[in-house]
Amino acid sequence: MSPRKIRVLVVDDSAVVRQTLTEVLASDEEIEVIGAAGDPFVAADRIRDEVPDVITLDIEMPRMDGLTFLQKIMSQHPIPVVICSSLAQEGAESTLKALEYGAVEIIAKPRLGSKQFLEESQIVLCQTVKAAASARLRPIQPRHAVEPKLTADAILAPATGAMVETTEKVVAIGASTGGTEALTTVLEAMPSDAPGTVIVQHMPEMFTRAFANRLNGLCNIAVKEAESNDTVLRGRALIAPGNHHMLLKRSGARYYVEIKDGPLVARHRPSVDVLFRSAARYAGQNAVGVILTGMGDDGASGMHEMKKAGAYTIAQDEETCVVFGMPNEAIKRGAVDKVLPLPSVASAILRHAH
Secondary structure: OOOOOEEEEEEOOOHHHHHHHHHHHHOOOOEEEEEEEOOHHHHHHHHHHOOOOEEEEOOOOOOOOHHHHHHHHHHHOOOOEEEEEOOOHHHHHHHHHHHHOOOOEEEEOOOOOOHHHHHHHHHHHHHHHHHHHOOOOOOOOOOOOOOOOOOHHHOOOOOOOOOOOOOOOEEEEEEOOOHHHHHHHHHHOOOOOOOEEEEEEOOOOOHHHHHHHHHHHHOOOEEEEOOOOOEOOOOEEEEOOOOOEEEEEEEOOEEEEEEEOOOOEOOEOOOHHHHHHHHHHHOHHHEEEEEOOEOOOOOHHHHHHHHHOOOEEEEEOOOOOOOEOHHHHHHHOOOOOEEEOHHHHHHHHHHHHO
């Protein structure tokens, strides 16, 4: 007997988008679209008739916006929700709020365009829906902003000697489904002189900048969306921009990042494997590799390379993962030195880095 398909309800006010999403999802033999709704009220009626395994949801809709509907779902009958959003910078902030309200993932709407874009959209959309179906939904934690500490640090960071030491540690972190909240937990625990950090979080372009800005307001360290030639510094985290790969490079004692185009690697762009391989090559034993929650195997082979190069490697444990895919693959390949619950990851990074 064949396994039961993942049942998906598509919610979007555009008939063209509903049709496109339905066709893309239905092309995967493991997925069944049980309905499409033009607004949250129609969607609520459909859910009363048949509860889907996953909902894809637009944010901007008539009668009731997607965020309000999401909050109602999560408070009344939690169902994994994937936010399917247009690539609009002005909407990125409100879309990110959806992750705080319990959405599993944000993806870009497939748009009519090149054959390559539609093929890549199909891979990402189907993969994300499968990840959402197996995601562990969690109670929503209220966030607080860090009060600014008005010291000289705000103008000039303390000298670290990073430019002359060749033993400066670099932290490379990879995450996917559930990773935005996991990264928030890790980075909020980092002190202002934490080792320089480079991050790949699977997320569409436009949203990585808003995500970095959000983290910058929550954390003691500075967080920014990476640009080519940005220096990796103590007290700063660089997040790979959506739809671009990020590599760690080194010139003398200076670590910096390079942003590159290229094909999907391990079904993703940016890819954790690409970042981890570059960390193995250019940082070696000076690197700490961390793999967090996410579906699939992106990062497993790259982390194995890091471990062979002498890096210290950490994986998030199953109990605290939204999806225990990427960490599990890295563990199975013998790439991980330590498996830890999420609240213990930051302290382990700092212990090893110091």
